[in-house]
Amino acid sequence: MTTAPTPSRPASAAPCTLVVCRGCCCGVPAKHPGSDHAGQLARLRAAATASRGRITVLTSDCLGPCDQANVVVVRPSPAGRRAGGRPVWVGWAMGADCADELLAWAEAGGPGLAEPPPALELQFIRAPRAGRARSRVVG
Numbered sequence: 001m002t003t004a005p006t007p008s009r010p011a012s013a014a015p016c017t018l019v020v021c022r023g024c025c026c027g028v029p030a031k032h033p034g035s036d037h038a039g040q041l042a043r044l045r046a047a048a049t050a051s052r053g054r055i056t057v058l059t060s061d062c063l064g065p066c067d068q069a070n071v072v073v074v075r076p077s078p079a080g081r082r083a084g085g086r087p088v089w090v091g092w093a094m095g096a097d098c099a100d101e102l103l104a105w106a107e108a109g110g111p112g113l114a115e116p117p118p119a120l121e122l123q124f125i126r127a128p129r130a131g132r133a134r135s136r137v138v139g
Contacts, residue, residue, distance in 0.1 A: 006019060013052070014078045014079075015048075015054050015055050015056040016056070016074065016075065016076060016080065016105075016106040016109060016111075016113075017055075017057070017074075017075040017077075018048075018055065018056070018058070018072055018074055018075075018100055018106060019058050019060050019063070019075060020022030020044065020057060020058070020070075020093075021035060021061075021062065021069070021070060021072065021073075022037075022041070022059045023061040023062025024066060025062070025066040025069040026062075026063070026069040026071055026090060027041070027070060028069075032069070035095070035139070037094075040070075040096075041057075041059070041101050043096075043099055044057045044082040044099060044102070044103065045057050045108075049090050049111060051106075051107060052115070054106075054107060055103070055106045055107060060073075062088075065089070067089030068125050069091070069092075070091075070092065071089060071091055071125070072089075072093040073088070073089050073090070073104060073127075074088045074102065074105065074106065074110055075112050076111035076112045077110060077113070078112070079109075079112070079113060080109060080110050080111050080112030080113045081111075081112060082112070083112035083113055084086075084112050085110065085129045086111060086129065087111065088111050088116070088124060089124065089125045089126065089127045090125065091123055091124075091125035092123050093123065097119070098120070100122070101117040101119060101120040102114075102120065102121045104117060105117060105120060114131040
């Protein structure tokens with residue numbers, strides 16, 4: 001007799017995910033000197049660990065809109081998607097203030113479940129057309 005696999009957590013508890021571009025232009029000190037790219041990523045990952053599963057942070061190869069680097073995609077949780085949330089693309093995602101806003105929004109539930117911070121909304125960008133995105137997400 002076979003049994004269905006048991007998920008490690010219920011689907012309703014699945015996290016909001018931050019996909020951080022670290023491709024050709026994002027996270028590159030030569031393009032954005034003075035930005036602590038490694039420190040930002042470490043801070044996001046530490047917050048995800050501290051969230052006890054409410055936030056996940058992934059990195060990706062180039063997401064496409066290089067002229068708006070650094071790019072982070074905020075993906076809704078399954079509950080957020082059911083509530084109408086869709087992935088939100090954030091451009092020029094550098095600095096401690098931006099990291100604070102991304103983390104606060106994700107912690108509050110992210111797309112579909114919580115309103116984004118108003119300053120973060122100013123950084124929303126269009127997702128590239130499917131044929132132009134060049135991403136490969138890695139954990």
